[in-house]
Amino acid sequence: MAGSSQEDKTKLEVSIQHExxxxxxxxxxxxxxxxxxxxxxxxxxxxxxxxCRLFAAACNSDAVYRHAxxxxxxxxxxxxxSGMPAMTFLRRCARARNPAAMLCVGMSxxxxxxxxxGGMRTLTEAADLGDVEACYIAAMLLLSLGDKTDDEVRRGFxxxxxxxxxxxxxxxxxxxxxxxxxxxxxxxxxxxxxxxSCRSGSCRTRGTIGDDSDxxxxxxxxxxxxxxxxxxxxxxxxx
Numbered sequence: 020m021a022g023s024s025q026e027d028k029t030k031l032e033v034s035i036q037h038e039x040x041x042x043x044x045x046x047x048x049x050x051x052x053x054x055x056x057x058x059x060x061x062x063x064x065x066x067x068x069x070x071c072r073l074f075a076a077a078c079n080s081d082a083v084y085r086h087a088x089x090x091x092x093x094x095x096x097x098x099x100x101s102g103m104p105a106m107t108f109l110r111r112c113a114r115a116r117n118p119a120a121m122l123c124v125g126m127s128x129x130x131x132x133x134x135x136x137g138g139m140r141t142l143t144e145a146a147d148l149g150d151v152e153a154c155y156i157a158a159m160l161l162l163s164l165g166d167k168t169d170d171e172v173r174r175g176f177x178x179x180x181x182x183x184x185x186x187x188x189x190x191x192x193x194x195x196x197x198x199x200x201x202x203x204x205x206x207x208x209x210x211x212x213x214x215x216s217c218r219s220g221s222c223r224t225r226g227t228i229g230d231d232s233d234x235x236x237x238x239x240x241x242x243x244x245x246x247x248x249x250x251x252x253x254x255x256x257x258x
Contacts, residue, residue, distance in 0.1 A: 049077035057087040084115035094123055094152060094198050113141070118150035126156070126198070146178050154178040155191035159251040162244060179244045192250060 053074070057064040064087060068078040077083075089112055112120030122145045129138025139160065145153035161167060161175030182188050 046073070046077055049074065050080045050082065053078045053080070053083045054086050057083045059088060061088055061091070081115040084112045084120075085117050087112050087117055087120070089117055089119035089123070092119075092123070094126060094194065116144075116148065118145045118148040118153060121145035121148070122150055122153045122156075125153070129160075143174070143178075146181075149181075151182055151185055151187050152191055152194060154181045155188070156195060158182065158244065159195075159248055162248050163252060176241065176244060179247065180240060183240065183243065188247060192247070195251070 053064065053067060056067055057078070064078060064083070067074050069075070089109065092109075109120050109123050113124040121141050125138050125141030125145060127138075128141060129135055139157075142153055142157045142160070146157040155178070158175045158178035161171045161178070164171075167175075182191055
C-alpha cells in the first residue's frame with residue numbers, strides 16, 4: 020500500500036507540474052518569448068499561438084506583431100492574400116508599426132485601392148522606421164509625382180540617400196521591377212522628360228547622365244536620384 024501511495028503521489032506531482040508549468044511564469048515573460056519566436060519565424064508564431072489560450076494571449080501584443088518576420092513575405096503578397104486571414108495578420112502587424120508590414124499595406128492602399136494620401140503616409144512612416152525598400156519606393160514616388168512640394172522633394176532626397184548609403188539601390192530596383200510586373204492601378208507620375216531632382220546651378224553632371232552613363236564618378240546625389248527616378252518611371256506599371 021505504501022508503495023502504491025508513493026507512486027500515486029509522484030504521478031500527481033508530475034501531472035500538476037506538466038499542467039501548470041506555463042502558468043507559473045508571468046504573461047509578460049511569455050510575451051517576450053513570443054516576440055523572439057515571431058522575429059525568427061511567422062510559422063512558429065502561429066503554432067505557438069494555436070497551442071493554448073495562455074500562449075494565444077502572450078502572442079497578442081504589439082511587441083510581437085511589431086517584430087514579426089514579415090520581411091520574408093513578397094512585397095506584393097497582398098495580391099494573393101486579399102480577403103484572407105493572412106491580410107488581417109499583415110494589417111495587425113502594420114498597426115503595431117512593423118516596417119515591412121507597413122510597406123505591404125502602404126503599397127496595397129496606394130497602388131491597389133487607390134488611397135493615395137493614406138498609402139503615401141504609410142509608406143513614408145515605414146521609411147522613417149528604416150525599412151530600406153520603403154525608403155526606395157517613398158523616394159521614387161516623392162520625387163516623381165507631378166504635384167510634389169519642396170518638402171516632399173527634400174524628403175525624397177533623404178530617403179534616397181538612405182538607400183544609396185546602404186548600397187542597395189540596384190537590389191531595390193530589381194525588387195520593385197518584379198513587384199510592378201503585376202496588375203496595378205494607375206497613379207499620375209511626373210513627365211520622365213522633366214528634371215525632377217537636380218536643381219543645383221553649380222552641378223557639373225546635371226542633365227548629362229544618360230541610361231548608359233558610368234555612375235561611379237558622379238558625386239551629385241540629386242543627379243543620381245534623378246537617374247534612378249527615370250529608371251523607376253520605366254518600370255512596367257508606368258509604361
